[in-house]
Amino acid sequence: MEKKFVANKAVIVNQQGKILMLRDAGHADHQNLKGELSFPGGRMDHDETPYEALAREIEEETGLTAEHLTIGRPFHVRRWGVGGDVVNEPIIGIFYLCFLKGDPEIRLSQEHNEIAWIDPKQPLPAELQTDSMKLLMASFQDQTGSVQVADEEIKAREGFGLIQLFTGNGKGKTTAALGEVMRVVGAGKRAAVIFFDKGGEHYMERAVLEKLGVPWFAFGRDRIDPVTGRFDFTITDEDRRLGVEGLAKAKALVESDIYDLLVLDEVNSSTDLGILRTEDVLVLLDTKPDRTELVLTGRNAPQAFLDRAHLVTEMRLRKHYFYSGVKAREGLDY
CATH class of the missing domain: 3.40.50.300 (P-loop containing nucleotide triphosphate hydrolases)
Known part of the structure; x- marks a missing residue:
């Protein structure tokens, strides 16, 4: 029987307009994700609302709470799979636009070992040059009105x-x-x-x-x-x-x-x-x-x-x- 999961993800934007991403430490069942950048967030439990699940995951992974950020509406949906198995164990990812208040300290959990701030106005780093990430960034630009610079070479x-x-x-x-x-x-x-x-x-x-x-x-x-x-x-x-x-x-x-x-x-x-x-x-x-x-x-x-x-x-x-x-x-x- 097909298992389905819902993952709520936070696209957190700071006051400089940059987006927070976390590098996976590869612990436990995340060994295949070691070194990869991802957005804060995770799976929703059966007794949680989407916003409750997202707030919990954000606090667990970054130490940020409601006093530190505003969670907005979802703006993008994507499908992937547990261990890459999109057919038998699909995950429906829902991405929410969130905004930091001030400059709070970010405290990482054991799941992650590095913070990265991505500038949406600049071309994506090579490791993020995937079709799914490009689609997400296009949705982000639609929502925020941000414009990416064309090319530093010109x-x-x-x-x-x-x-x-x-x-x-x-x-x-x-x-x-x-x-x-x-x-x-x-x-x-x-x-x-x-x-x-x-x-x-x-x-x-x-x-x-x-x-x-x-x-x-x-x-x-x-x-x-x-x-x-x-x-x-x-x-x-x-x-x-x-x-x-x-x-x-x-x-x-x-x-x-x-x-x-x-x-x-x-x-x-x-x-x-x-x-x-x-x-x-x-x-x-x-x-x-x-x-x-x-x-x-x-x-x-x-x-x-x-x-x-x-x-x-x-x-x-x-x-x-x-x-x-x-x-x-x-x-x-x-």
């Missing part, structure tokens, strides 16, 4: 050559990218646009690009049925073939080294849908000329793209007229 850099990424389930990703194109052209620079998974003649922005002298290239089937007007969501071998062609064109444009800005529209979603392979897109990102600016758009951006981008903006859907029955409008939505 500090005080000027000119083109960075990677911008627009993602999320809200409207405005392609629109934002096209706004960058307008600025580039206005500055007397050269831009080009690759449209992935956008075949057909339904996109009014292309007429404007032609008037601006911006070359564009579309790779994808026309997904809108000319008779019914319905959208075809299937992913076919033809989609993948056209995606490969589009990426080859993007590489050719980048290697020509004549464009200051290249927009890869819907490259995020095309990769997420399996039209493009993540590793193939990464080759382009990692080998582009130092002076070429790239703009990536589309929802569900792969983590590897987010890691490489110097600017990440997530469009969040809060309200949309589509759900009131308003259909996509020419000149506004396409």
Whole structure:
């Protein structure tokens, strides 16, 4: 019979905005965790409320009590397993945002032997560069509004050559990218646009690009049925073939080294849908000329793209007229 556990974890933030983590000493049944950093907290007993369990665990592991910190609402949920056994002994981890009051002394229990303060505005240390930790930090940034610095290597850099990424389930990703194109052209620079998974003649922005002298290239089937007007969501071998062609064109444009800005529209979603392979897109990102600016758009951006981008903006859907029955409008939505 499957055993299930609930673990309540505290993401404790001090007055400098740094997050408390504890290094496991590897005692008793924690030998496989020796040396690993984790958040204070642990399993909830059957007769405890989540907040009671979390307060108990925090006090046991750090000596901090209610007079030392404020326990807020949960903001992230993750699943892992006892000894790594996610199938038979899963643990549901619930993470709570907590804030220290003042600068109280932290007294470690025998479970841990070191305190570490992690700055969420800086890239994660190498030992914390895991997908699960990156997802948690993304949730933390959503809750707190903190912004991570892009990369110390680009500090005080000027000119083109960075990677911008627009993602999320809200409207405005392609629109934002096209706004960058307008600025580039206005500055007397050269831009080009690759449209992935956008075949057909339904996109009014292309007429404007032609008037601006911006070359564009579309790779994808026309997904809108000319008779019914319905959208075809299937992913076919033809989609993948056209995606490969589009990426080859993007590489050719980048290697020509004549464009200051290249927009890869819907490259995020095309990769997420399996039209493009993540590793193939990464080759382009990692080998582009130092002076070429790239703009990536589309929802569900792969983590590897987010890691490489110097600017990440997530469009969040809060309200949309589509759900009131308003259909996509020419000149506004396409």
